[in-house]
Amino acid sequence: MAYRSEQLDDIFLALADPTRRSVLGRLGRGPASISDLAEPFDMALPSFMKHIRMLEGTGLIRTEKQGRVRTCIIEKQAFAAVEGWLAAQHALWEGRTDRLERFVTAMLDKENPE
């Protein structure tokens, strides 16, 4: 895999929280300011900022400051680390099926020689 294990640790940990997943869902519809993002949550701003900084640290989002407003933007390519890991699992599963298929075919050939 092209992704460092620690990067996957951080990304999966970031995704293991409903507030952070909800923020990613909102940003999936377009960039938003931190105050707009925080609005639906009954949470003090410093607590909310911890979530934002954790998402930013993983590369799942980036933030840009224009004047007094900090805008958050989703970084879709960072999701590829998770998708790559899942694809690798599927490849293992399918590899196993292929080998099982070859084994069964070999057994049948042995039982029914031409």
Added chain:
Amino acid sequence: MAYRSEQLDDIFLALADPTRRSVLGRLGRGPASISDLAEPFDMALPSFMKHIRMLEGTGLIRTEKQGRVRTCIIEKQAFAAVEGWLAAQHALWEGRTDRLERFVTAMLDKENPE
């Protein structure tokens, strides 16, 4: 989504660890006993068992005891919770692109009436 948020919390948390991801990779190639699974790790068995129990608690694996040997088996369908969440994110991204496309098309139509 058909998945409870707490289930996703637990699954993502379980995936945020290299030992647990490695165990899932091994089980993706077929069932294995706990002692076989533990073998590559320089870890006391009680510590390793915590990882196994965490994976089992999320439903990503199940275990079966036959005599003295406990065998671990991957539960591929549990990965659908993660895949469903990722698919929902993509749907949001694509929904946004579609709306942007409609907006741009509408603007062009306005600028260039037939």
